[in-house]
Amino acid sequence: MDRRWLCLATLGPIGVAALVYIVIVRGFIEADADHGLAWPILGALPLFVLGIWLLTVTRSLTAVLIALAATAILVGSAYETFLHRNIEIMAEPWFPLFNLIGLTSDAVATSAFLIVFATFPDGVVEHRWQRIAVGFLWVPLLQGPLTLLTTPHVVMSPWIGISGDGIPNPYVVPWLEWAQPIVTVLFFQSWPAVILGLVVLGTRALFGSPEVRRRTRVMAITIAAASAAFAIWPLLPWPEVGQFLVYAVLIAIPIAAVHGIFKYGAFDVPSGDRGRNAARSANLIITVFYAIGVATPAILLAGRLRVVPAVIVTTIVAVVLLPVRTWVQRWIHRRLFGDRDRQLELLGGLGASLEEAGEPGDLLTRLAEAVRDGLGASWVQIRLASTNGTLAASPMGAAGDADPSAEPTLTADLVRGDETLGRIDVGPRHHGDYNDAERMLLRTVAGQAAASVANVRLTAQLAEQLDELTASRERLVAAQDDERRRLERDLHDGIQQNVVAQIAGLRLARNRLQRGELTPEELVELQDQARETLTDLRELAQGIHPPVLSDNGLVAAVESGVARYPIPLTVEADAAVRAERYPDDVETTAYYVVREALANTAKHANATQASVALARDDGHLRIAITDDGCGITGSATDAAASSHGGLANIRDRVAALRGTVSVSPADSSGTGTTVLVDLPVGDRVE
Numbered sequence: 001m002d003r004r005w006l007c008l009a010t011l012g013p014i015g016v017a018a019l020v021y022i023v024i025v026r027g028f029i030e031a032d033a034d035h036g037l038a039w040p041i042l043g044a045l046p047l048f049v050l051g052i053w054l055l056t057v058t059r060s061l062t063a064v065l066i067a068l069a070a071t072a073i074l075v076g077s078a079y080e081t082f083l084h085r086n087i088e089i090m091a092e093p094w095f096p097l098f099n100l101i102g103l104t105s106d107a108v109a110t111s112a113f114l115i116v117f118a119t120f121p122d123g124v125v126e127h128r129w130q131r132i133a134v135g136f137l138w139v140p141l142l143q144g145p146l147t148l149l150t151t152p153h154v155v156m157s158p159w160i161g162i163s164g165d166g167i168p169n170p171y172v173v174p175w176l177e178w179a180q181p182i183v184t185v186l187f188f189q190s191w192p193a194v195i196l197g198l199v200v201l202g203t204r205a206l207f208g209s210p211e212v213r214r215r216t217r218v219m220a221i222t223i224a225a226a227s228a229a230f231a232i233w234p235l236l237p238w239p240e241v242g243q244f245l246v247y248a249v250l251i252a253i254p255i256a257a258v259h260g261i262f263k264y265g266a267f268d269v270p271s272g273d274r275g276r277n278a279a280r281s282a283n284l285i286i287t288v289f290y291a292i293g294v295a296t297p298a299i300l301l302a303g304r305l306r307v308v309p310a311v312i313v314t315t316i317v318a319v320v321l322l323p324v325r326t327w328v329q330r331w332i333h334r335r336l337f338g339d340r341d342r343q344l345e346l347l348g349g350l351g352a353s354l355e356e357a358g359e360p361g362d363l364l365t366r367l368a369e370a371v372r373d374g375l376g377a378s379w380v381q382i383r384l385a386s387t388n389g390t391l392a393a394s395p396m397g398a399a400g401d402a403d404p405s406a407e408p409t410l411t412a413d414l415v416r417g418d419e420t421l422g423r424i425d426v427g428p429r430h431h432g433d434y435n436d437a438e439r440m441l442l443r444t445v446a447g448q449a450a451a452s453v454a455n456v457r458l459t460a461q462l463a464e465q466l467d468e469l470t471a472s473r474e475r476l477v478a479a480q481d482d483e484r485r486r487l488e489r490d491l492h493d494g495i496q497q498n499v500v501a502q503i504a505g506l507r508l509a510r511n512r513l514q515r516g517e518l519t520p521e522e523l524v525e526l527q528d529q530a531r532e533t534l535t536d537l538r539e540l541a542q543g544i545h546p547p548v549l550s551d552n553g554l555v556a557a558v559e560s561g562v563a564r565y566p567i568p569l570t571v572e573a574d575a576a577v578r579a580e581r582y583p584d585d586v587e588t589t590a591y592y593v594v595r596e597a598l599a600n601t602a603k604h605a606n607a608t609q610a611s612v613a614l615a616r617d618d619g620h621l622r623i624a625i626t627d628d629g630c631g632i633t634g635s636a637t638d639a640a641a642s643s644h645g646g647l648a649n650i651r652d653r654v655a656a657l658r659g660t661v662s663v664s665p666a667d668s669s670g671t672g673t674t675v676l677v678d679l680p681v682g683d684r685v686e
Contacts (some may be wrong), residue, residue: 003064004056004058004059004063004064005589007055007064007068008052008065008067011051011052011055012052012055012067014074014075015048015052015070015071015074015075018075018077018078019040019048019074019078021042021078021081021082022040022074022077022078023037023041024039025081026081038247039077040074041244042250043073043247043250044070044074045460046253047066047069047070047073047113047253047254048067048071048073048074049254050066050070050254050257050258050320050515051067051068051069051070051071052064052070054067055067058268059268060122060123060267060268061123062120062122062123062267062268063114063267065116065279066111066112066116066257068108068112069109069112069113069116070107070109070363071553072104072108072109073105073109075101075105076102076105076106076109076157076159077186078103079102079105080102080160083102083160083162086495087162090162090164090167093170095154095167095172096148096154096167097148097171099155099156100144100145101146102156102157102160103144103156103157104141104144106140106143106157106159107141107142107143107144108141110193111137111138111140111141113136114193114194114197115137115138115197115434117132117201117219118130118133118134118197118198118200118201118204118264119200119282120201120215120219120257120260121215121219121264121267122268123267123268125200125204126204126209126212130204133196133197134198134200135194137193137197138195143183146179146183147183148169148171148172149171149173149176149182150173150179150180150183151169151172151180151183152168152169152172153165153166153167153168153169154167154169155184156390160239166215167444175483181624182229189679191496193610194227195621198223198224202225203222203265203417204216204220204559205217205220207277215260215264218256218259218260219253219256219323221258222249222253222256223253225249225515226246226249226250226252226253229242229245229246229248232245233245233246252298253442253507263433284591285443286595294602299556330519348386348539356476363397363452363453364382364384364395364396364398364453365397365398365425366393367382367445367449368398368399368424369399371426371427371442371445371567372399372443374439374441374445375410375426375434375438375442376429377426377427377428378400378402378427378428378429378430379398379399379400379401379402379426379427380399380400380427381397381398381408381424381425382395382396382397382398382414382422382423382424382425383395383396383422384396384421384422384424384529385420385421385422385423389462391422391423396422400427402427408426408427409427409429409434410425410426410434410438411423411424411425411426411579412442412446413446414446414449414450415446415447415491416451416453416454417451419454420452421450421454422453424442424445424446435651460682502526502529502530504520505526505529509522509526537650548593549587553578553579553580553582553587554582554587554614555571555577555578555614556578557575557587557591558571558594558612558614559571561595561598565598565602565610567607567609567610568603568609568610569609569610570609570611570612571612571613571614572614573615574609574615576616577614577615577616580616582621582681583681585657586621586657586679586681589653589654589656589657589659590614590623590677590679592653593623593653593654593677594623595627596610596649596650596653597625597675598612598625598657600647601625601629601673604629605629605673606629606630607627607628607629607630607672608628609627609628610625610626610627610628611624611627612624612626613624613626616681619680619681619682620678620679621678621679621680621681622676622677622678622679624674624675624676624677625675625677626673626674626675627666627672627673628671628672629672629673630671631665631666631670631671631673647661647675648683650675650677654677654678654679657679657680658680659678659679659680660677660678661675661676661677661678662675662676662679663675663676664676
């Protein structure tokens with residue numbers, strides 16, 4: 001059987017039986033004004049409930065110690081109650097052995113509680129001397145056996161109110177009587193152990209590491225207040241005030257322990273189990289503490305109030321404490337499950353908020369603000385991912401002011417299918433830490449928002465592509481207009497003038513023929529002029545669509561200009577690429593893309609050589625134009641995305657066929673340029 005369940009099955013029934021016995025005897029059988037129920041109900045019961053609850057949620061040894069100490073207090077109170085009701089047993093010869101129950105109960109409670117407080121919150125201390133000191137806190141357990149062996153009379157707990165000086169102890173060892181004063185000071189009086197435990201806790205809370213000081217601060221303040229209350233209790237002129245202070249700080253100890261559980265994981269309560277297990281016991285704990293709070297005035301003032309005033313006071317206290325009980329319940333549930341109302345409000349309003357956003361920046365800003373408000377975060381940033389999966393350097397949506405070097409406390413990926421769209425980074429909370437429910441809420445919000453982010457991003461991409469397509473078509477129209485004007489200029493300034501001159505020459509030849517003055521040499525000259533015009537027309541037509549491209553294919557057309565290129569140029573293509581004919585639009589686009597790229601190289605690259613490689617692979621024609629020149633200016637991405645110049649013309653032509661263009665350095669040193677063009681051509685027809 002698990003240790004905690006064994007302890008639960010043992011300590012639980014013992015503590016409950018002791019408490020029931022005390023209440024029945026003191027509250028009903030021997031009910032009077034001085035009933036003595038304040039200590040077991042207001043002092044021991046809250047600690048007992050805490051210890052039993054901890055046994056249900058953690059395997060920590062500290063939980064066992066708390067349950068053991070609280071049970072020991074109840075057993076000690078039950079022993080005191082039994083002794084006062086059966087005072088005659090003190091005359092029995094076996095009474096000194098029976099008295100060990102009371103002494104041992106007090107010692108167990110003292111040692112266990114001191115160890116729990118000294119090692120709060122996880123039962124571990126940081127220094128060797130502290131570990132040695134914690135070991136000495138078990139010494140009070142020796143008080144019962146040692147007093148039995150060294151003291152000739154019965155030593156009884158000072159809390160019982162009965163002296164055992166007149167009761168002989170037949171179990172004393174005469175030659176050990178000399179140690180009686182030492183045993184009384186070191187073992188029977190608990191103050192040395194109390195001081196040692198407080199020193200360990202105090203040094204950790206005041207001089208430990210920042211993390212240790214932070215985790216022990218609340219409990220150290222509570223224990224200091226409890227110690228002060230016990231110290232000043234006998235000195236106060238109003239006993240009721242002292243009682244109220246003592247029981248108030250005793251009730252505060254379990255509250256401080258619960259605070260440590262939810263905030264720092266005290267007593268080794270796993271973070272994943274805090275919500276599930278604590279939720280089952282939270283209402284019970286709240287109910288017990290509420291009942292204790294309601295009963296406190298009636299118990300403390302029982303000797304001063306009659307029945308009717310006691311009922312009225314109890315009713316008033318119950319009504320006053322009811323909002324406190326409700327607040328505590330909400331606080332615990334917020335610590336366990338987060339602020340459900342705010343979370344539901346976040347989830348309910350998120351869809352409408354995202355629907356109202358039209359631009360990615362607006363949508364992500366709304367999302368960041370919703371997450372920040374829903375989780376109580378100090379800041380939220382949302383970064384989108386590029387096509388290669390890397391996150392953008394700066395966020396597109398943000399809420400709150402974040403330190404540029406700050407690391408996020410929570411993150412959640414925006415995932416749509418198998419694609420990661422971005423990430424939500426969440427800073428620390430304004431108060432406290434995030435719990436499991438809030439982490440789950442962030443993942444839920446990220447899942448909800450991913451679809452909206454994908455849709456808005458797709459819309460923005462389509463709008464951007466539409467703008468680019470419009471600009472590309474405008475550039476193509478402008479280029480066609482420029483080409484038309486160039487043809488008009490060439491025809492007007494060149495061929496047209498030659499034709500006009502030939503017409504004038506023919507008119508002159510006709511007139512001379514009529515007069516009989518025409519010579520054969522004049523006709524030869526006119527023939528030569530006509531031949532030159534024909535040559536000009538062929539060159540002009542070749543500039544529009546070279547005949548070699550139509551007759552012999554793409555590779556032959558590219559190779560036809562090798563001899564006229566100003567720097568050494570090589571063309572690489574295998575036999576299959578040379579022999580294959582491609583659709584007319586593909587061949588024309590590829591030819592002019594190569595011409596444009598080579599023209600850019602000749603004008604701007606200062607290259608000593610260039611090459612054109614053509615290959616066909618998996619339904620695509622791939623063309624690589626490479627040179628060893630000075631390289632591109634700026635980044636390759638900026639060059640490829642330029643809206644004007646030769647690369648823009650190349651991109652526009654290729655985009656018209658749904659191809660792609662990439663520009664990159666030719667080698668790792670950054671020199672040279674490679675323009676890689678990919679044109680879809682479909683499957684090869686065998």
